[in-house]
Amino acid sequence: MTNSPSPRASASSLDGDHLPTPRGTAVRADRLEVGYGLPVSPPIDVTLDIGSALAVVGPNGCGKSTFLRTVVGLLPPVSGEVLVLEGEVDDRHRDFRADVAIELGDDAFFPALTVREHLLLTCYGHGVSDPAQVVDDELGHFGLTERADALPAALSSGQRRRLLLASVFARPRRLMVLDEPEQRLDTAMRGHLTRRLIEERDGGAVLMATHDARLVEEAATAVLVMSESGLRLVDPEAGARIVRDEL
Numbered sequence: 001m002t003n004s005p006s007p008r009a010s011a012s013s014l015d016g017d018h019l020p021t022p023r024g025t026a027v028r029a030d031r032l033e034v035g036y037g038l039p040v041s042p043p044i045d046v047t048l049d050i051g052s053a054l055a056v057v058g059p060n061g062c063g064k065s066t067f068l069r070t071v072v073g074l075l076p077p078v079s080g081e082v083l084v085l086e087g088e089v090d091d092r093h094r095d096f097r098a099d100v101a102i103e104l105g106d107d108a109f110f111p112a113l114t115v116r117e118h119l120l121l122t123c124y125g126h127g128v129s130d131p132a133q134v135v136d137d138e139l140g141h142f143g144l145t146e147r148a149d150a151l152p153a154a155l156s157s158g159q160r161r162r163l164l165l166a167s168v169f170a171r172p173r174r175l176m177v178l179d180e181p182e183q184r185l186d187t188a189m190r191g192h193l194t195r196r197l198i199e200e201r202d203g204g205a206v207l208m209a210t211h212d213a214r215l216v217e218e219a220a221t222a223v224l225v226m227s228e229s230g231l232r233l234v235d236p237e238a239g240a241r242i243v244r245d246e247l
């Protein structure tokens with residue numbers, strides 16, 4: 001661990017002092033090396049504040065998913081340290097799972113539960129107070145109302161993706177961790193997701209890996225550019241340009 005503060009991916013650090021004061025730290029990585037026995041990227045130093053959204057971009061295989069998997073406790077750090085919501089990363093701990101909503105692109109469904117039943121189950125598991133209403137709202141947001149009684153096998157791949165994203169938004173959370181949430185979504189739904197992620201910054205934080213320049217430009221407050229040669233923290237406009245022109 002270093003004594004110097006890690007680069008801060010908060011809106012305020014990149015845009016001046018006119019934005020609301022952050023309310024706590026969502027993710028802090030200190031000289032964090034991620035990988036599978038051996039590191040797959042240079043050490044990561046970054047701080048993501050509540051009220052901010054960090055997009056992680058870079059070419060295929062640079063370690064974006066591996067970083068996200070380490071942040072949510074699915075992989076141990078190779079070296080260095082990561083703190084989530086100012087505490088240890090431990091996905092066995094109920095508080096950690098209550099605070100951190102994860103969508104890493106793994107299609108995992110109960111084959112005999114409908115779309116609505118999947119969302120209700122998520123709400124019950126997280127103690128949502130008005131599950132029926134929340135589920136109706138998310139079905140509407142993600143364009144699944146007409147498919148609410150369908151089984152996963154009867155959905156299109158984009159609709160399955162919408163269900164996974166709806167599950168993340170249906171439950172309480174302080175930090176959202178998303179791996180390429182734009183995958184398999186049509187343009188309209190990508191726009192809708194972008195708006196939801198912007199709203200998420202009101203009291204929450206978002207950490208996402210993405211290859212979508214528009215999502216970077218509109219939904220992120222800072223961008224971590226990963227590459228073999230090193231890591232850079234840039235503003236969303238520069239990050240979107242890098243995604244469009246260099247990746």
Ligand SMILES: Nc1ncnc2c1ncn2[C@@H]1O[C@H](COP(=O)(O)OP(=O)(O)OP(=O)(O)O)[C@@H](O)[C@H]1O
Nearest residue numbers: 035036040058059060061062063064065066067209
């Ligand atoms: N389970 C694993 N065991 C060993 N190496 C792995 C494993 N999963 C991924 N890797 C390797 O780790 C490196 C980083 O992979 P990672 O999935 O984090 O990349 P990424 O930046 O998310 O790529 P993409 O843009 O393709 O999603 C790659 O070289 C990959 O081959």
